[in-house]
Amino acid sequence: MSKNPKVTVVEAYIKALCEHDLVAIDTLFDDQASVEDPVGSEPIQGKEAILGFYKTAFSSGISARADGAVRLAANHAVFPFIVELNPGNGEMRLEVIDQFSFNEDNKIIAMKAFWGQENISTP
Amino acid sequence: MSKNPKVTVVEAYIKALCEHDLVAIDTLFDDQASVEDPVGSEPIQGKEAILGFYKTAFSSGISARADGAVRLAANHAVFPFIVELNPGNGEMRLEVIDQFSFNEDNKIIAMKAFWGQENISTP
Numbered sequence: 695m696s697k698n699p700k701v702t703v704v705e706a707y708i709k710a711l712c713e714h715d716l717v718a719i720d721t722l723f724d725d726q727a728s729v730e731d732p733v734g735s736e737p738i739q740g741k742e743a744i745l746g747f748y749k750t751a752f753s754s755g756i757s758a759r760a761d762g763a764v765r766l767a768a769n770h771a772v773f774p775f776i777v778e779l780n781p782g783n784g785e786m787r788l789e790v791i792d793q794f795s796f797n798e799d800n801k802i803i804a805m806k807a808f809w810g811q812e813n814i815s816t817p
Numbered sequence: 818m819s820k821n822p823k824v825t826v827v828e829a830y831i832k833a834l835c836e837h838d839l840v841a842i843d844t845l846f847d848d849q850a851s852v853e854d855p856v857g858s859e860p861i862q863g864k865e866a867i868l869g870f871y872k873t874a875f876s877s878g879i880s881a882r883a884d885g886a887v888r889l890a891a892n893h894a895v896f897p898f899i900v901e902l903n904p905g906n907g908e909m910r911l912e913v914i915d916q917f918s919f920n921e922d923n924k925i926i927a928m929k930a931f932w933g934q935e936n937i938s939t940p
Binding site for chain 2: 766789
């Protein structure tokens, strides 16, 4: 069985976070996508704002890795992962669950990141 | 630091699934709550329907365990867990992420369960 295309997107997203690959991020999101990170904050809208958001994240030396299986339901992929910011230099570790909602072309149209103060640690 | 009350609810929920404790389920949900399990199916509405849903689940010999940290954002708790149905007798294993949304009394007002065919295995 070939891999579900939504799982492929999740894997490409985590790889892009690790490699600070803005071109890959550009490919994964729809032009009209929204990003709410964390959930409860003001969502950002549109490709330009989203690329700016990730550019800032990349400048903080972000890294990421999967923390469990991708769950698939309707047009959503929901997955637990670990984000590390500023590794080796005042490192901060976040436990996150992202919800990606997809359009019919399997581009991300909405990303919601669930994490809060309780999910931050400084090892 | 005392435990976040939403995390306490998640832990009580998983315990109630394991112990087939309908009284505990009754305590955790608001009377007007909705349950969408899996996401994409018709949500069920109200305490009576919800208790019926869990009664059916309990009759299938359900068990559950946490599969990672509870993520907290705004009024939501989102958490990965494993459900086992019919253990020891044609067992089915599901990898699920639940999203609980809470009211101000920390009762669950909406439960969404993210899982699909790709998250089912039969060990």
